[in-house]
Amino acid sequence: MAFRTEINMTKRSLQALTLATVGCAVLFSSQGTAQGSDGGAKFAAPKRIKAGEAFLGEGRLYPSPVVHDVDRDKLPDIVIGDLFGKVTHARRKASQPTVVLGTEESMKDRSGVLLKFHNW
Amino acid sequence: MGSQFVDFNGDGHLDYLTATFDGSPHIAYGSEAGFGKPERLKDANGERILIASYWDYDKKAHLTTGRALDTDNPPSERCISALAFDWDADGDYDLLLGSYENGHLYRQMNEGSNAAPKFTGKNIPVMAGDAAFALPAKMTAPRLVDWDGDGDLDLIAGSFGDSYSQNGKGGAVYLSRNRGSKDKPAFAPLETLIPPSPKGQSEPTRPDAGLYADAFDYDGDGDLDLVVGGYSMWTPKGRVLTDEEKATVASLRKKQSKVQKEQSGLMRKISAEATEATLGIDRKSKEFRTKWSAVYSKYRDQTSAFYKRTSAFTNQIQKLVPGPQRKSFVWLYERL
Numbered sequence: 001m002a003f004r005t006e007i008n009m010t011k012r013s014l015q016a017l018t019l020a021t022v023g024c025a026v027l028f029s030s031q032g033t034a035q036g037s038d039g040g041a042k043f044a045a046p047k048r049i050k051a052g053e054a055f056l057g058e059g060r061l062y063p064s065p066v067v068h069d070v071d072r073d074k075l076p077d078i079v080i081g082d083l084f085g086k087v088t089h090a091r092r093k094a095s096q097p098t099v100v101l102g103t104e105e106s107m108k109d110r111s112g113v114l115l116k117f118h119n120w
Numbered sequence: 121m122g123s124q125f126v127d128f129n130g131d132g133h134l135d136y137l138t139a140t141f142d143g144s145p146h147i148a149y150g151s152e153a154g155f156g157k158p159e160r161l162k163d164a165n166g167e168r169i170l171i172a173s174y175w176d177y178d179k180k181a182h183l184t185t186g187r188a189l190d191t192d193n194p195p196s197e198r199c200i201s202a203l204a205f206d207w208d209a210d211g212d213y214d215l216l217l218g219s220y221e222n223g224h225l226y227r228q229m230n231e232g233s234n235a236a237p238k239f240t241g242k243n244i245p246v247m248a249g250d251a252a253f254a255l256p257a258k259m260t261a262p263r264l265v266d267w268d269g270d271g272d273l274d275l276i277a278g279s280f281g282d283s284y285s286q287n288g289k290g291g292a293v294y295l296s297r298n299r300g301s302k303d304k305p306a307f308a309p310l311e312t313l314i315p316p317s318p319k320g321q322s323e324p325t326r327p328d329a330g331l332y333a334d335a336f337d338y339d340g341d342g343d344l345d346l347v348v349g350g351y352s353m354w355t356p357k358g359r360v361l362t363d364e365e366k367a368t369v370a371s372l373r374k375k376q377s378k379v380q381k382e383q384s385g386l387m388r389k390i391s392a393e394a395t396e397a398t399l400g401i402d403r404k405s406k407e408f409r410t411k412w413s414a415v416y417s418k419y420r421d422q423t424s425a426f427y428k429r430t431s432a433f434t435n436q437i438q439k440l441v442p443g444p445q446r447k448s449f450v451w452l453y454e455r456l
Contacts, residue, residue, distance in 0.1 A: 004284055004287045004306055013169070019400050025190065038149070039237065041313065041455055042455070042456045043314070043345075043346065043453040043455055043456060044453070044454045044456055045325075045326075046325070046326045046327070046348070046451040046452065046453050047451065047452050047454070048324065048449045048450070048452075049449075049450050049451065049452050051345070055449050055450070056449070056450040057448055057449055057450035058147060058448065058449055059350050059447060059448060060349075060448050060449065061448070062121070062260070062330045062350075062351075062448065063259060063332065063348070063349035063350070063448050063449075063450055064121050064122050064123060064332035064349050065332065065334050065347045065348070065349045065450050066123040066125065067334050067336040067338070067347060068125045068134075072262065075341030076338075078347065078450070079125075080124060080349065080450065081121035081122075081123050081138060081142060082121060083121060083140075084157075085121060085140050086367060087123075087136075095339075095340055096340075099339060107155075108154070109148065109154060109155045109156060109157055110151060110153040110155060110156060112155075113157070114441075115136075115148060115155055115158070116158070117121065117138055117140050117146045117148075117158045118140060118142055118146065118158065118160070118177075119141050119175075120140075120141055120142045120175035
């Protein structure tokens with residue numbers, strides 16, 4: 001199946017990522033003009049989101065983000081799942097004047113084990 | 121793996137609901153101390169909730185069943201996304217199940233309560249207008265969000281598009297507005313929020329394939345933005361090569377082509393041997409898989425060696441002529 005091929009390719013090409021332990025996140029802007037509309041909504045050119053010094057979700061197998069206040073500090077964080085079933089999150093450190101996310105971290109369950117959903 | 125944080129069992133703690141490529145929804149129940157270990161959701165009969173195709177952990181095989189669609193001829197549709205949604209407004213969460221292959225959406229009703237759910241085990245297609253909800257180019261995951269601010273939940277969903285070819289049409293994000301009532305949702309035909317990627321860029325400019333989207337007021341300016349994960353696919357611009365460098369590239373490509381022909385020959389030999397070794401054996405059986413794998417394992421060192429040689433040529437060529445790149449990121453589409 002397509003995903004099985006994807007897994008084999010990814011295993012051969014995985015690279016180690018070095019993440020800053022503490023850092024400010026800035027949004028990396030790409031040039032371009034607004035695109036897409038549903039008759040009412042227009043968007044600015046998309047920008048890659050940074051978490052710490054790295055790009056959020058970089059190199060993950062089909063990263064799927066969801067916004068959620070993980071640490072209950074009333075600031076929206078971002079949780080990233082992937083095809084392997086691995087879950088990470090990047091906590092929001094600030095919202096003004098720009099959104100700042102901390103370094104991406106693995107999510108754990110209440111017994112301290114990495115949170116991972118079963119795949120095939 | 122689209123995710124939803126929702127108090128699924130109604131105990132006051134948010135739970136983590138998702139579905140994986142094994143074909144079923146999973147949940148990690150929340151508590152004051154954090155999330156428990158993920159477990160698969162089951163219906164009232166104690167069976168795995170699914171659409172049709174699933175990974176059987178005992179048989180170690182991808183199988184298909186028609187029990188949830190009430191058919192003896194089930195489609196090859198695998199549930200890879202799930203959402204909790206009180207479809208009939210009776211106070212308990214029902215399930216929306218998204219299929220990968222045809223981009224369909226199904227609802228499975230809960231005839232119990234949040235604390236003691238009794239899912240029927242039967243899937244009912246969700247409509248978008250007069251046609252079945254169907255995302256083109258395969259669906260990643262849907263999301264429930266009040267996109268138009270009219271007080272009910274609409275659906276947004278991403279598509280995969282061609283996730284491998286640098287030229288094939290890419291993924292997109294779509295909207296289906298809820299035009300129904302609180303206890304009778306009625307989703308409208310799809311509208312495009314982010315059009316399919318045409319690809320062909322020389323640097324990452326957007327998610328091109330495998331678009332997973334969430335809608336949220338990211339910058340706090342009062343409107344919904346989109347946070348989208350996915351693969352960017354691009355080919356960097358190369359520089360002008362000298363005549364000597366052009367000759368080097370041509371020579372490397374010729375050598376690589378020779379090795380690739382030898383590699384193809386080996387692969388044909390292995391395939392023929394595996395076919396002979398498994399002649400007459402049920403392809404879905406463990407015996408078939410064991411014998412097939414044994415043949416390929418026998419030649420693993422040789423196939424690895426060929427892979428290393430062709431990769432080495434690719435690396436040398438790409439120092440002079442950049443090759444196609446593919447990497448995943450998460451993007452912000454800020455609403456204007």
